[in-house]
Amino acid sequence: MQQLVIAGAGPAGVSAALYAVRMGFPPLVIHNGYGALEKAEKIENYYGLPSPVSGKELYENGLSQLATLNVPVLKDELLSITYDGEYTIQASEGSYHTQALILATGTKRNTLSLKELKKYEGNGISYCAVCDGFFYRQKEVAVLGNGSYALHEAKVLEPLAAKVTILTNGKEPDFSLEELGSIQLEKRKIISAKGENSLSQLQLEDHTLFPLDGLFVALGTADSTDIARKLGLFMEDNHILIEADTSTPLPGLFAAGDCTGGMLQIAKAVYEGALAGTRAVDYLKSKK
Structure with a gap:
């Protein structure tokens, strides 16, 4: 030591x-x-x-x-x-x-470049899986990032959430697909966030809606x-x-x-x- x-x-x-x-x-x-x-x-x-x-x-x-x-x-x-x-x-x-x-x-x-970011911070957008993962038990969550840090955060959430997806926002992942396990991967870019009082959807580059209960930002390192x-x-x-x-x-x-x-x-x-x-x-x- x-x-x-x-x-x-x-x-x-x-x-x-x-x-x-x-x-x-x-x-x-x-x-x-x-x-x-x-x-x-x-x-x-x-x-x-x-x-x-x-x-x-x-x-x-x-x-x-x-x-x-x-x-x-x-x-x-x-x-x-x-x-x-x-x-x-x-x-x-x-x-x-x-x-x-x-x-x-x-x-x-660096953070997520969305005009709705401030609106949903603390209401569906978090920066700490260890701190806030408990609040998303058996819910569908996503982690934003494409590196080892994002994969680590997703692994923290995996035993708690019903579904975990890593969103790379148009970038290729820096980890191997074999490391994902049950974690899903979505590479399309995010163009906006939606939800009445808290985050409930992300709109992707092809205008499809990605439903979720929480987004954990883990960009870079x-x-x-x-x-x-x-x-x-x-x-x-x-x-x-x-x-x-x-x-x-x-x-x-x-x-x-x-x-x-x-x-x-x-x-x-x-x-x-x-x-x-x-x-x-x-x-x-x-x-x-």
């Missing part, structure tokens, strides 16, 4: 790792690629950069720093995290266990806020609420970077990461 795992290798995650390893607690860093930084063509407003660099270059520089300090880094997709006195991290390639955890995987900017919801953390405006020292109500769980809101800037992420790394080490020392 690891003493400390950091989820994310952007500015917040790398900063947390650098402080933790220098305090004698080398973490395991798990990441799934560049994230929002990949879209940054030029970064000019961060201290110490003599000339603009791309977000991708900055990300790779961070990974190189970790390699220099022999910090173990794994590229894997996080699917879920549970807590029962220690943290169990379920990822695409395996499971990991840790006493302390720092969430620093950022926050997603699970980020820090997806994980936080499943752990029951307090959220506000899709951000994790943290204390001034980056701690959360769960013991040994900290969050840093874009997932905590505020200025979505590298400088803020680096500061919070440094704080989370030091506080996580303080927590681990107190456990000895």
Whole structure:
């Protein structure tokens, strides 16, 4: 079992790792690629950069720093995290266990592009199968997404719902059909949502109606806020609420970077990461 795992290798995650390893607690860093930084063509407003660099270059520089300090880094997709006195991290390639955890995987900017989205959020549209699956016992539900995260959410719903369908919204699935089991697959695009007081139908690209009782959005990969919801953390405006020292109500769980809101800037992420790394080490020392 690891003493400390950091989820994310952007500015917040790398900063947390650098402080933790220098305090004698080398973490395991798990990441799934560049994230929002990949879209940054030029970064000019961060201290110490003599000339603009791309977000991708900055990300790779961070990974190189970790390699220099022999910090173990794994590229894997996080699917879920549970807590029962220690943290169990379920990822695409395996499971990991840790006493302390720092969430620093950022926050997603992608969601379902429907004008009716806000109307049905909380009334048929959910973002957490673990949180809300119970309310759809023996009902027909769908999961929106085409990757491992969507398949994972569908598997959570499978023993509860009468029928589960993965809607890829026009994309090809990134998982094999053999993995579906009893789960259905629908590839047509969604053009609108319907229902009087709660979601009851989706209109597909050929104008056929797809009946359902609930839709669970699982686009892309699970980020820090997806994980936080499943752990029951307090959220506000899709951000994790943290204390001034980056701690959360769960013991040994900290969050840093874009997932905590505020200025979505590298400088803020680096500061919070440094704080989370030091506080996580303080927590681990107190456990000895």
